Amino acid sequence: MRDVAIVSTAQMTNVRREQRRNEVEMLMPVVQEAVKRSGIPKGDIGFTCSGSCDYLAGQPFAFVSALDAIGAWPPISESHVEMDGAWALYEAWVKIQTGQADSALVYSFGKSSMGDVPDVLNLQLDPYYLSPLGIDSISLAALQARAFLEKTQYTERDLAKVAVRSRKSAKDNPNAQLAGDFDLEKLLAEPYLVSPLRVHDCAPISDGAVAVVLAADDTARNACERPAWITGIDHRIEPHQPGVRDLSESPSTALAGAKAGVASGGIEVAELYAPFTHQELILRDALGLDASTSINPSGGALAANAIMVAGLTRIAEVANRIQWGSIGRGLAHATSGPCLQQNLVCVLEAK
Amino acid sequence: MASGDGGLLSASHIVEYPYRRSTGPVMGRFFAALRDRRFEGVKTARGRVLVPPTEYDPQTGEAADEMVPVGPGGVVTTWAWVSHPRAKHPLNHPFAWALIQLDGADTAMLHAVDTGVESAMQTGMRVTPRWRAQTVGSINDVACFEPEGTS
Structure with a gap:
């Protein structure tokens, strides 16, 4: 190689x-x-x-x-x-x-x-069983969020914490769109957009x-x-139909992470493309990341989510930190399709 | 062309892909059954029943073509409540999207559930299809699902 x-x-x-x-x-x-x-x-x-x-x-x-x-x-x-x-x-x-x-x-x-992004993303669905129903990307993510909340110990408060942390981190990112200090209790008092997701759970x-x-x-x-240096890069895909998968986990991310060699060293920074708060938690667990890893110091997709840009941006954010000398090893993740259907993991290192 | 605010010209632009598709032997059977107000799934070599059916087992890639009757009732495995339906949604009043595992199936299909209020929705609840008056062999032959015993 x-x-x-x-x-x-x-x-x-x-x-x-x-x-x-x-x-x-x-x-x-x-x-x-x-x-x-x-x-x-x-x-x-x-x-x-x-x-x-x-x-x-x-x-x-x-x-x-x-x-x-x-x-x-x-x-x-x-x-x-x-x-x-x-x-x-x-x-x-x-x-x-x-x-x-x-x-x-x-x-x-x-x-x-x-x-209209939620409707445009309907067009990536299969034209027989899913797209003709008129379902949008936020509704699909909400189906996944409930499956996740009901099958794990995580709560809506945990989702809101992801939103608060991401937008706080984004204050240090000059390229972010949505940054600032948000009050957790106020966010949780907001009405649902598509239950169990609120506006703060969704990328801008x-x-x-x-x-x-x-x-x-x-x-x-x-x-x-x-x-x-790209020391590992791999991408894996799951079945298209959301009802065939266990939406509360991401085996394709876990497999891509294993193939990319995530576990063969410490991960100082992980930039995860999670356009919905619950997806960050699914990805963290799939990649085995713990408190020693800084997650989305750029603010991630919850701070800016240009379609087809946000995944490559994750890779650029990790590469920047290696070039600046602030970290020695990090991982970037990108996703495609509904409910984290396809996932790419890239490990970057200084040598 | 119409003149909008500030004298800018604007025109509507409708994106269309006017193709006809062949649904093939497995999806074709599923849609033909819908037209007759029935559900069919496909049984894989491992004995799992996939609904909606595909021509292959997504876990092994093996071909699957044995159609078996399923439903019409089923169980909600996860759901999302829409309080403000979008223009393309199947119902114009608040409703739930749900993944529904039909009786006899090992996988769940996506559809809408009409309960009127969010508090009537629950994972594990039983639902049954509400068919359209006219069926044409489309996923939308089912207008939506509703709680069992509603009608």
């Missing part, structure tokens, strides 16, 4: 609604900043891969226009996943492992404000973009003083 590291990252500051700029205009400064920080001349980057959701723009092949932010002349080697950018990073990592490239630019963008709707540059071996060592 080749040693592959993240050598630079850049993010757009997440906002509820980006009024002036289109996706290309949102992406361009983010991509330019990531490439500049990597020190790798843009023409030398061997592969480009992106993640986004065409349903947000409501246009087939909407992702192609985003290439205007990259510049595709002279021709570049390029690919796209209709998934979170974390899976674009996985594809780029595989591409580098094959020896076809020594470096890669990975980016994702989500202008979630263009549609965000417009955002993120870019990451990967490099292998000496390309990475030359690019950056303290590369964030």
Whole structure:
């Protein structure tokens, strides 16, 4: 296996609604900043891969226009996943492992404000049994939350604590959208949005973009003083039908974590893509994380949740902390599909 | 085109994917049974009955094609209460989403449950389908489920 590291990252500051700029205009400064920080001349980057959701723009092949932010002349080697950018990073990592490239630019963008996100996410469901019922993403998460609360010792208070801690942590994250000090008792006095979930249990709707540059071996060592080496990366999927699974746990996260080597060392920071409070608790248990790990110091998805961006952002947040020298080993997680159906775990280390 | 606030032009944009799909031998049987106001599941090689049925056992990948009758009653395994239904939801008054394990099935199917009030919902409660007057072979042939003994 080749040693592959993240050598630079850049993010757009997440906002509820980006009024002036289109996706290309949102992406361009983010991509330019990531490439500049990597020190790798843009023409030398061997592969480009992106993640986004065409349903947000409501246009087939909407992702192609985003290439205007990259510049595709002279021709570049390029690919796209209709998934979170974390899976674009996985594809780029595989591409580098094959020896076809020594470096890669990975980016994702989500202008979630263009549609009604809970309804748009209905369109990722199967078109026979689930989507025609008109169920939205918050309702699906609420079904999971009740299964979780009824099968475990956790309470609605535990969920609210996740929200309070996340938004407090987000005060230190200049790219966060929803940050501040919230009173636990006041949150618990709020009405349900879809019971047992309240508004504070749900991620905000965000417009955002993120870019990451990967490099292998000496390309990475030359690019950056303290590369964030990817020492393990794996993703696993569960059946699509929510009624086939035990929604109170996440065996695919546990398996991906084991394959990525989470347990072979201490985890100082874990950035978990949990757009709903109960999902953070499910993920923590699936990954075997205890009080020695700092969870979502960025505020996580509860502080900003641009669709298809928030997973790759988790990886960027851990990579940043390794590059800054504040941690030596951390893990990032990304999810896709309803009720944590598919999960990716990436272990990053300084060497 | 209409002129909105500030003189900006706006136009409605409807995204449509007007494809017809073949449901295949297993889902096709399930939907045909719904049209006759019955439920069918598929039995896997391991003897588990999947509802809604798939052509394969999600745990082993083995093919499954033996259809067996299930329901019509079942048990709620988890639920979520919607106090403000969205436009695309199946009921326009407060209702519950629920995963419902039909009698004879080993897995649960998603549908709506109409109890009127949240306090009438409980995990483990028994429910029964309320069929539409006209059935066409769709998951929406079931208008919703309701507590057993309601009608």
